[in-house]
Amino acid sequence: MNLQAGTTLAGALAQLPLDPLENRILLCHALGITRVALITHPERTLDADEAARVSALAQRRLAGEPIAYITGEREFFGLDFHVTDAVLIPRPDTELLVELAIERTPQQGRALDMGTGSGAIAVSLAHARPDAGVTALDVSEAALAVARRNAERNRARVRFLHSDWFSSLHGEQFDIIVSNPPYIASGDEHLSQGDLRFEPQGALTDHADGLSALRTIAAGAPAHLVRGGWLLMEHGYDQAAQVRGLLADQYEDVQSWRDLAGIERVTGGRLR
Incomplete structure (x- = not known):
């Protein structure tokens, strides 16, 4: 799937083919925004680079790559951990x-x-x-x-x-x-x-x-x-x-x- 420049955050969430939680995680990670910003500014539009970045991450997830490796993050025991494919x-x-x-x-x-x-x-x-x-x-x-x-x-x-x-x-x-x-x-x-x-x-x-x-x-x-x-x-x-x-x-x-x-x-x- 490929998002287009001009797509809003709300539109991206609707178009991404993953489950809703993973859609939110990938959008926040790709755009460097918080979940609060995702919720409070649904009208914000993606430029071409942002749309391509989100689309690329979604394709990696669709190919089966774990979301934790894509974002490099995982919560465990109330703490935030960095993860790579070495662990x-x-x-x-x-x-x-x-x-x-x-x-x-x-x-x-x-x-x-x-x-x-x-x-x-x-x-x-x-x-x-x-x-x-x-x-x-x-x-x-x-x-x-x-x-x-x-x-x-x-x-x-x-x-x-x-x-x-x-x-x-x-x-x-x-x-x-x-x-x-x-x-x-x-x-x-x-x-x-x-x-x-x-x-x-x-x-x-x-x-x-x-x-x-x-x-x-x-x-x-x-x-x-x-x-x-x-x-x-x-x-x-x-x-x-x-x-x-x-x-x-x-x-x-x-x-x-x-x-x-x-x-x-x-x-x-x-x-x-």
Whole structure:
């Protein structure tokens, strides 16, 4: 679709072929205006450059590109995050992991976020609990650059490490370890559907059975947790029982928590 110069904001909203919310988001982003301006000045007209810019963004969305990558923005846990195609798009499901971590991080405690990606978990935790010492690691330098920008943007104090899981920790210990690791099995049909087609595959799938990263974290965490420290991991909708099994030998109070859709989304336990 192609908007024409002279089209009003109201006319653009009517002509754009996306759902109404995405139409508003793309218009505001392309024109650099607020939602209030969109509502209060519906008669404003687009010049040729503006019309072409809006049309180009709409075509990208129609091709399936996630709206968060198009705008470079995503809200998570009440904060604004910058996102690129180097990181997963933060999702509301993961807010459960942050809530559980906030509750279980002791005063002045040390927390570790493994595979931080955009930094959504670590930054949200550090923002809510400025008393805590939060460390976040990722194997991707590109992801760490995004995460650092988000920490600065939200004035959250986070220490970032370039690390392949536990390799750069050198014996450090924490009161709580959290992670939203790759947990989609190789060949899962969802990887070729929707937004997942555009997201970094290495952050989505372990290229195996979907449990290898969860196994690595569960097995390695005891060396980096204080006694009684918590390990909390997000996982797939059908993996809760298997993840509880991974924790059974070395952890106590093992349980799974359900997200807003009623799906067991996070499993964790305390180190014996």
